Amino acid sequence: MERKRLNRKNSGQTLxxxxxxxxxxxxxxxxxxFEVERKSVIxxxxxxxxxxxxxxxxxxxxxxxxLANVSNGGENEILTANLDRxxxxxxxxxxxxxxxxxxxxxxxxxxxxxxxxxxxxxxxGVSSAYANFSLDFTGMQADVQLEYDVNITTTLNVEGVxxxxxxxxxxxxxTCRVFNEGEPALAxxxxxxxxxxxxxxxxxxxxxxxxxxxxxxxxxxxxxxxAETKTSNDPMLVSAxxxxxxxxxxxxxxxxxxx
Amino acid sequence: MRFLKNRKGQVRILEAFFASxxxxxxxxxxxxxxxxxxxHFNTLYSVGTQVLTTLDSNGTLSRLIENNNWTVLxxxxxxxxxxxxxxxxxxxxxxxxxxxxxxxxxxxxxxDEIAAVEYVCASSSGNYxxxxxxxxxxxxx
Numbered sequence: 001m002e003r004k005r006l007n008r009k010n011s012g013q014t015l016x017x018x019x020x021x022x023x024x025x026x027x028x029x030x031x032x033x034f035e036v037e038r039k040s041v042i043x044x045x046x047x048x049x050x051x052x053x054x055x056x057x058x059x060x061x062x063x064x065x066x067l068a069n070v071s072n073g074g075e076n077e078i079l080t081a082n083l084d085r086x087x088x089x090x091x092x093x094x095x096x097x098x099x100x101x102x103x104x105x106x107x108x109x110x111x112x113x114x115x116x117x118x119x120x121x122x123x124x125g126v127s128s129a130y131a132n133f134s135l136d137f138t139g140m141q142a143d144v145q146l147e148y149d150v151n152i153t154t155t156l157n158v159e160g161v162x163x164x165x166x167x168x169x170x171x172x173x174x175t176c177r178v179f180n181e182g183e184p185a186l187a188x189x190x191x192x193x194x195x196x197x198x199x200x201x202x203x204x205x206x207x208x209x210x211x212x213x214x215x216x217x218x219x220x221x222x223x224x225x226x227a228e229t230k231t232s233n234d235p236m237l238v239s240a241x242x243x244x245x246x247x248x249x250x251x252x253x254x255x256x257x258x259x
Numbered sequence: 260m261r262f263l264k265n266r267k268g269q270v271r272i273l274e275a276f277f278a279s280x281x282x283x284x285x286x287x288x289x290x291x292x293x294x295x296x297x298x299h300f301n302t303l304y305s306v307g308t309q310v311l312t313t314l315d316s317n318g319t320l321s322r323l324i325e326n327n328n329w330t331v332l333x334x335x336x337x338x339x340x341x342x343x344x345x346x347x348x349x350x351x352x353x354x355x356x357x358x359x360x361x362x363x364x365x366x367x368x369x370x371d372e373i374a375a376v377e378y379v380c381a382s383s384s385g386n387y388x389x390x391x392x393x394x395x396x397x398x399x400x
Binding site: 015022025026030033051053054055057058059061064065068072074082085090093246 | 318387
């Protein structure tokens with residue numbers, strides 16, 4: 001009778017332990033399945049992310065191309081025309097679903113049809129393009145609605161000093177700084193001009209022949225040359241014309257200060 | 260006494276229930292061949308898109324296409340892909356006319372299971388053009 005009671009007690013303990021073990025096993029199995037499912041979801045969305053990234057890169061390249069075109073003498077409308085072409089091609093692709101790329105070139109001041117060109121005489125030149133994009137993607141994997149903007153801006157900053165030499169000769173030192181989207185950037189080429197008499201009413205820009213150029217490698221260029229103006233008291237006006245590595249043209253004029 | 264016997268039966272049923280849940284759950288862990296195949300293609304797709312995106316990010320891809328520099332393009336793609344991967348790259352213009360007159364490939368396919376990536380490459384130069392780059396990839400089994 002005593003042994004029977006003991007057996008019954010042991011049986012209860014075994015059942016509790018077994019149920020605990022079973023519960024732990026079940027929990028671990030559920031957790032493992034959850035992890036496997038999660039990994040699978042990540043794997044299936046990766047190609048879609050790459051596809052969206054490629055579309056964003058394409059729209060950025062299109063804006064760069066349009067700005068390069070306009071800054072070199074093209075029409076402002078080229079931005080809309082090129083984006084139309086890109087949007088049409090993307091709309092015809094259907095890898096994961098239907099993709100619709102909408103765009104709006106910025107039309108608020110100082111931008112006009114998404115383009116802002118400002119080549120002032122205060123030492124600052126800006127060539128910029130701006131467009132807003134809306135990407136609607138409907139597919140089996142996911143529905144994506146993404147809004148982003150692309151702002152491509154090449155800025156040129158020109159500062160100069162000069163000192164009088166003999167007769168009408170002047171030693172001129174000019175510092176040019178090139179920026180892409182506000183970050184220092186390299187120039188593909190720099191051409192420098194100076195005004196023959198410092199009077200802008202009748203402009204006669206003389207190209208600087210073989211100037212001494214120091215490239216600091218961080219978008220800053222120090223240019224030194226000797227200029228000959230009509231009279232020794234003429235102000236020294238310089239004009240820097242730059243193509244950045246993306247072929248975007250920017251120009252800035254500045255009045256050098258005498259030292 | 261009869262009541263006790265009944266309770267034992269209930270515990271057996273519960274045990275059987277838990278055991279069946281365990282067995283059924285383990286079945287869910289067996290990876291289906293379809294999902295393995297899909298993840299294989301997804302990996303190839305991601306690798307291909309990554310290569311093309313990297314080449315396109317600084318305008319190299321469109322510049323090489325514009326200059327018909329197919330040998331350099333082949334070398335670029337080859338250097339960015341694992342050695343075990345086979346690739347074949349074809350460039351089309353907007354009208355889907357093939358532009359590369361020479362094959363941009365690293366040999367003949369190593370497998371029948373080929374993943375294809377179609378990438379829209381917009382030129383960043385002033386002379387705007389849009390290319391459709393098809394990169395086919397396969398891995399040796």
